[in-house]
Amino acid sequence: MRVAIMTSDPRVYYIASRVLKENKIPFYSLKITDKIPFDVEVIVTSEKDSKEIDFPVKIIVRDETFIDELLLKLEGKKKFKTVFIAIDPGERPGVSVVADNRVLEVYHLKSPKDIDVIIQLLEKYPGAKIKIGHGAKRHRVMMLKSLAKILGEDYPIILVNEKGTTPRVGGVESWAIQDIVASINIGLREGREVKIRELIKGDKVTKGEIENIKARSRILSGGKITISSELAREVALGNITIEEAIEIQKKRMRWENDPRKRR
Incomplete structure (x- = not known):
């Protein structure tokens, strides 16, 4: 059989069994307390149940x-010739996994420092390469600095000219769709492959950038x-982040206005 669905979650069982049947993959249906047959290579389960299953290969x-x-x-090899984790940098970066020109997954991150998803995708798709748009420099650099703490500054990144990549989208939360x-x-x-260090080095900031x-x-603080x-x-x-800078400024102002400081 090679595959077993092992979960107490009805929704997970429904999705897993339907997809496996559609792909003509035979499987065992097991309870959490069942003994795992000797010929099972992969357990398909829910995130909650996976913590209780003692098995080396589990897919959530x-x-x-x-x-x-x-x-x-199951194939024991790379299914795709090329896998790219692509990032549209910004205040809330859009992320997608593109393999052999096919979109596998998409995400909308909370901030440029929200890199956990990217690290998880690198683990999920061994050999995948990161592509990132050349725009939104401030947010791009912030994200790459966060990635460098885990991947190292010598990690290769493919820099892509993102001109014309963002479409016009109408409707509710169109900005999120645009980023994705x-x-x-x-x-x-x-794109052009460079090391992270080449994209985060430098300390030149223009007066215009600072004023902006x-x-x-x-604007973000409501004029305060x-x-x-x-x-x-x-x-x-x-x-x-600009939000962190605002909090630091608030603390400074509270300190400066504290009457105890003037005693």
Whole structure:
């Protein structure tokens, strides 16, 4: 059989069994307490149940895309010739997995520092390469600095000219769809491979960048806070987020206005 569905979650069982049948993959249906047959190579389960299953190869079912990971395990080789984890940098980056010009997964991250999904995708797709758009420099640098802490500054990244990758989309939350579609288009484009260190080095920040960031801080704080030029420079360099800079500025203002300090 090679595959067994082992879960107490009815939804997970329904998705897994349907997808396996569609792909003509035979499987065992097991309870969490059942003994695992000797010929099982992969357990398909839920995230909750996986913690209770003592088995070396487990695949968590979140949606139908689990089949791609399962086929990789069963074939014992790379299913795809090329796999790219493509990123559209910005305040809330769009991320997609593009394999042989096919879109496997898409995500919308909370911030440039929200890189856990990317690290998980690198583990899920061994040999995958990261592509990132050349725009939104401040957010791009911040994301790459976060990645460098885990992957190292010598890790190769494919830099892609993202001009024209973001479509016009109408409707509710169109901005989220735009970020995701832009990441897909970035994944489909050719780019130039460089090391992370080449994309995060340098400390040149223009006066215009600093003023724009200070103006942005006023907007985000509802007109109550304008961060200092020093903090705006740190934001421009990708060392801190603008939200973190606003919080630092708030603390400074509270300290400066504390009457106990003047005693």
